[in-house]
Amino acid sequence: MAQSRQLHLGAFMRPVSLHTGAWRYPGSYPDANFNFTHIKSFAQKLERAKFDAFFMADHLAVLNMPVEALRRSHTVTSFEPFTLLSALAAVTERIGLVATASTTFDEPYHIARRFASLDHISNGRAGWNIVTTSNPDAALNFGLEDHVEHGERYRLAREFYDVVTGLWDSFADDAFLRDVESGIFFDPAKMHVLDHKGDGLKVRGPLNIARPPQGWPVIVQAGQSEPGRQLAAETAEVVFCSPRDLAGGKALYADIKQRMAPAGRDRNHLKILPAAFVVVGDSVEEARAKRARLDSLVHYDSAIASLSIALGHDASGFDPDGPLPAIPETNASKTGRAQVLKLAEEEKLTVRQLAQRYGGYSGLAFVGTAQTIADEMEEWLSGEGSDGFNVVFPYLPQGLDDVTERLVPELQRRGLFRTDYEGSTLRDHLGLPRPENRFFP
Amino acid sequence: MAQSRQLHLGAFMRPVSLHTGAWRYPGSYPDANFNFTHIKSFAQKLERAKFDAFFMADHLAVLNMPVEALRRSHTVTSFEPFTLLSALAAVTERIGLVATASTTFDEPYHIARRFASLDHISNGRAGWNIVTTSNPDAALNFGLEDHVEHGERYRLAREFYDVVTGLWDSFADDAFLRDVESGIFFDPAKMHVLDHKGDGLKVRGPLNIARPPQGWPVIVQAGQSEPGRQLAAETAEVVFCSPRDLAGGKALYADIKQRMAPAGRDRNHLKILPAAFVVVGDSVEEARAKRARLDSLVHYDSAIASLSIALGHDASGFDPDGPLPAIPETNASKTGRAQVLKLAEEEKLTVRQLAQRYGGYSGLAFVGTAQTIADEMEEWLSGEGSDGFNVVFPYLPQGLDDVTERLVPELQRRGLFRTDYEGSTLRDHLGLPRPENRFFP
Numbered sequence: 001m002a003q004s005r006q007l008h009l010g011a012f013m014r015p016v017s018l019h020t021g022a023w024r025y026p027g028s029y030p031d032a033n034f035n036f037t038h039i040k041s042f043a044q045k046l047e048r049a050k051f052d053a054f055f056m057a058d059h060l061a062v063l064n065m066p067v068e069a070l071r072r073s074h075t076v077t078s079f080e081p082f083t084l085l086s087a088l089a090a091v092t093e094r095i096g097l098v099a100t101a102s103t104t105f106d107e108p109y110h111i112a113r114r115f116a117s118l119d120h121i122s123n124g125r126a127g128w129n130i131v132t133t134s135n136p137d138a139a140l141n142f143g144l145e146d147h148v149e150h151g152e153r154y155r156l157a158r159e160f161y162d163v164v165t166g167l168w169d170s171f172a173d174d175a176f177l178r179d180v181e182s183g184i185f186f187d188p189a190k191m192h193v194l195d196h197k198g199d200g201l202k203v204r205g206p207l208n209i210a211r212p213p214q215g216w217p218v219i220v221q222a223g224q225s226e227p228g229r230q231l232a233a234e235t236a237e238v239v240f241c242s243p244r245d246l247a248g249g250k251a252l253y254a255d256i257k258q259r260m261a262p263a264g265r266d267r268n269h270l271k272i273l274p275a276a277f278v279v280v281g282d283s284v285e286e287a288r289a290k291r292a293r294l295d296s297l298v299h300y301d302s303a304i305a306s307l308s309i310a311l312g313h314d315a316s317g318f319d320p321d322g323p324l325p326a327i328p329e330t331n332a333s334k335t336g337r338a339q340v341l342k343l344a345e346e347e348k349l350t351v352r353q354l355a356q357r358y359g360g361y362s363g364l365a366f367v368g369t370a371q372t373i374a375d376e377m378e379e380w381l382s383g384e385g386s387d388g389f390n391v392v393f394p395y396l397p398q399g400l401d402d403v404t405e406r407l408v409p410e411l412q413r414r415g416l417f418r419t420d421y422e423g424s425t426l427r428d429h430l431g432l433p434r435p436e437n438r439f440f441p
Numbered sequence: 442m443a444q445s446r447q448l449h450l451g452a453f454m455r456p457v458s459l460h461t462g463a464w465r466y467p468g469s470y471p472d473a474n475f476n477f478t479h480i481k482s483f484a485q486k487l488e489r490a491k492f493d494a495f496f497m498a499d500h501l502a503v504l505n506m507p508v509e510a511l512r513r514s515h516t517v518t519s520f521e522p523f524t525l526l527s528a529l530a531a532v533t534e535r536i537g538l539v540a541t542a543s544t545t546f547d548e549p550y551h552i553a554r555r556f557a558s559l560d561h562i563s564n565g566r567a568g569w570n571i572v573t574t575s576n577p578d579a580a581l582n583f584g585l586e587d588h589v590e591h592g593e594r595y596r597l598a599r600e601f602y603d604v605v606t607g608l609w610d611s612f613a614d615d616a617f618l619r620d621v622e623s624g625i626f627f628d629p630a631k632m633h634v635l636d637h638k639g640d641g642l643k644v645r646g647p648l649n650i651a652r653p654p655q656g657w658p659v660i661v662q663a664g665q666s667e668p669g670r671q672l673a674a675e676t677a678e679v680v681f682c683s684p685r686d687l688a689g690g691k692a693l694y695a696d697i698k699q700r701m702a703p704a705g706r707d708r709n710h711l712k713i714l715p716a717a718f719v720v721v722g723d724s725v726e727e728a729r730a731k732r733a734r735l736d737s738l739v740h741y742d743s744a745i746a747s748l749s750i751a752l753g754h755d756a757s758g759f760d761p762d763g764p765l766p767a768i769p770e771t772n773a774s775k776t777g778r779a780q781v782l783k784l785a786e787e788e789k790l791t792v793r794q795l796a797q798r799y800g801g802y803s804g805l806a807f808v809g810t811a812q813t814i815a816d817e818m819e820e821w822l823s824g825e826g827s828d829g830f831n832v833v834f835p836y837l838p839q840g841l842d843d844v845t846e847r848l849v850p851e852l853q854r855r856g857l858f859r860t861d862y863e864g865s866t867l868r869d870h871l872g873l874p875r876p877e878n879r880f881f882p
């Protein structure tokens with residue numbers, strides 16, 4: 001019971017934060033993208049705060065944006081996830097390590113090997129965030145002229161998952177005898193040759209890696225479309241998502257969980273963790289001021305494009321320091337437009353401030369004191385809006401320290417978050433069962 | 442002068458050694474294939490001994506052998522190189538980290554990213570051992586029915602190298618301004634879009650990683666065929682090879698180095714490091730006894746097959762405990778046969794011992810005291826047989842300790858090996874220049 005009423009917390013990381021203005025925030029590390037020492041300290045702090053996992057997003061191309069925005073963006077380059085998380089595995093002991101890898105642009109034999117190897121190196125702390133890669137520019141880096149079509153990407157993702165998990169099951173858990181006396185190292189009867197021949201993939205196997213300590217690394221999914229949700233219900237053990245508010249969170253939560261029983265799965269074997277941007281202050285006003293300061297570091301030239309996209313209307317002619325003018329409703333982007341109007345009214349933001357919000361980070365945000373944020377998180381948890389959160393830090397290291405030193409203790413005081421790890425693997429932290437080996441049950 | 446007269450030493454690693462009997466040797470770690478703690482201690486010891494590099498071989502399939510040999514082999518499964526070397530990067534500071542990656546079964550964008558990322562994480566210690574993958578079973582794990590033909594593999598390898606190095610040059614070294622005041626993170630004029638469209642590969646770029654600290658990670662090559670040597674002369678900065686004796690070493694050394702000038706390269710910018718199996722004893726007899734003991738741990742059933750292959754003649758009917766009988770000369774494998782006969786005569790080995798030698802490790806070996814081995818290494822270096830060695834340890838940890846604690850001090854006493862690192866990158870250790878950026882010279 002205690003277990004089911006506790007939050008799971010992941011850290012959704014970019015070395016300099018996801019917020020585009022963060023590298024300019026006082027005290028930030030503008031060079032963190034390639035500074036392992038900084039990232040190591042972030043992971044170690046998150047481990048001391050008992051986070052479930054360190055989660056690394058990934059993209060397979062320089063993000064396509066107008067040069068005015070691009071040259072101001074610290075997201076243009078950063079570490080590759082397998083190498084970074086493996087390095088972090090060596091300097092942490094308990095925190096889970098979730099890497100993003102694409103089923104559209106990589107080979108199942110490589111993916112199976114690398115995650116299995118990371119799981120061995122970390123003693124059972126690996127997770128695979130399965131993405132189908134929505135960025136069309138990625139295709140051009142992998143020999144294709146056009147992006148693979150959306151439905152086909154998801155069909156392939158499902159087959160890819162079957163192959164990778166099948167490769168992880170290549171050896172029985174007790175295949176390796178290592179009997180020095182007789183000289184028998186392992187029992188070949190406990191090795192399975194997958195010999196997969198499917199619509200999209202042909203992979204013989206066996207994998208040249210012993211079964212991972214977790215059986216399989218934890219399966220994570222972040223797709224939101226209809227096929228994305230279905231894939232999640234059939235395969236995922238963690239869903240990363242980005243609902244905008246509690247109502248949206250509840251709807252998504254209910255939808256994904258209700259798809260599980262028909263897929264033959266137990267609804268407790270999947271944890272739904274929305275991304276949440278968290279800014280902690282001594283007072284709600286102070287937290288809002290921090291956020292406003294951060295937003296103000298987003299350059300207007302790059303910000304206004306984001307606002308225009310959200311509005312479905314060119315905003316570049318508006319008075320930056322005036323209120324949002326009345327604009328005619330269009331067919332494009334009705335929800336986006338409604339959200340902007342709501343935000344403009346609620347927070348009384350100027351056009352510049354709105355643009356900077358959209359150009360910075362515009363997803364679900366908890367901005368307040370440790371108490372008000374804990375209240376909100378509790379409401380999400382008890383209301384079945386989520387099973388916890390993937391925390392997005394507004395800037396680093398200070399925004400992370402505010403969470404680990406102020407919010408986490410408040411959550412722990414309320415019994416909403418663990419005060420220590422109970423097990424040693426990521427599956428242990430998430431309360432997920434170890435999968436049976438399909439070939440050696 | 443001191444520099445050019447010194448040996449370069451790499452460690453050619455498999456967690457339990459390359460020798461097939463090693464896991465049964467007293468004091469060995471039979472579970473080292475998936476025990477990171479052991480491997481970390483090996484890498485740290487090698488770093489204290491000032492080795493140039495830790496080198497990780499790699500295969501993309503479970504090696505195809507008869508079940509009798511397979512079940513006795515500790516080489517069936519082990520860590521994947523990118524994940525392992527990245528983890529080692531976090532717990533070492535100076536030693537180079539060379540990973541094997543295939544140009545036949547991976548994507549240049551992934552390879553470029555992972556090595557660049559490893560180079561950033563390790564502050565300039567990455568090397569890429571380019572292999573074309575000779576094991577035909579690997580093809581079956583990557584969707585192919587048949588192996589890619591040898592010449593075609595090397596043609597593709599050359600194009601793959603051009604693409605990967607081109608991607609590493611995506612950003613000028615000074616592209617990242619990170620000017621907090623003006624908000625300019627980088628200068629897009631210092632980003633190059635590769636837009637490669639070749640015979641075998643189409644890759645747009647740019648890489649989403651800043652230029653590696655070394656410019657390019659060190660390029661290593663281990664092919665021995667005619668196209669392999671040519672590729673090495675054109676591209677490699679280190680060649681790993683396996684001559685059987687000094688005469689063979691000199692011939693290979695001369696051949697590869699003389700191909701460099703026509704390729705427009707300086708012959709000092711490539712270091713040739715043969716694999717050398719090193720067994721150190723207090724006396725030559727003790728060293729030989731250690732090796733004999735190790736060889737005796739190779740099971741006869743798996744050993745005899747290796748001897749038959751080397752002889753080009755079925756040896757399974759021979760008396761295991763008698764001398765090698767006279768056998769008719771055949772056309773198959775003349776050199777192999779001559780080597781076996783020479784060895785049988787020199788070391789007076791029985792059929793069983795010969796079989797166990799071939800089933801264990803049959804390449805170039807230095808077996809003796811620290812003094813006799815240092816003499817031999819000195820002879821190779823001064824005679825232009827090599828620029829150093831890739832040491833193969835007979836068993837671990839003891840065989841490694843014997844090298845670092847006994848052989849290395851003897852080499853240092855003679856001025857043949859460094860007593861401390863002079864620089865911090867793998868290029869520094871090897872005395873290799875940092876490549877210019879071809880797009881931003």
Ligand SMILES: Cc1cc2nc3c(=O)[nH]c(=O)nc-3n(C[C@H](O)[C@H](O)[C@H](O)COP(=O)(O)O)c2cc1C
Nearest residue numbers: 057058100131133134222223224225228240241242
């Ligand atoms: C919280 C979150 C994190 C994501 N992280 C990544 C990522 O790191 N790399 C990536 O290619 N896509 C990422 N995505 C995108 C999803 O994988 C997916 O492409 C996107 O949500 C569109 O979903 P759909 O393809 O099902 O329509 C992420 C999505 C969410 C909601």
Ligand SMILES: Cc1cc2nc3c(=O)[nH]c(=O)nc-3n(C[C@H](O)[C@H](O)[C@H](O)COP(=O)(O)O)c2cc1C
Nearest residue numbers: 498499541572574575663664665666669681682683
């Ligand atoms: C010392 C040494 C180490 C090698 N390591 C690997 C390796 O780790 N993985 C691999 O696929 N091939 C490895 N090879 C094989 C070579 O890449 C190459 O395929 C082989 O030498 C045959 O050469 P060729 O293809 O030029 O005929 C190694 C070869 C040597 C001599």
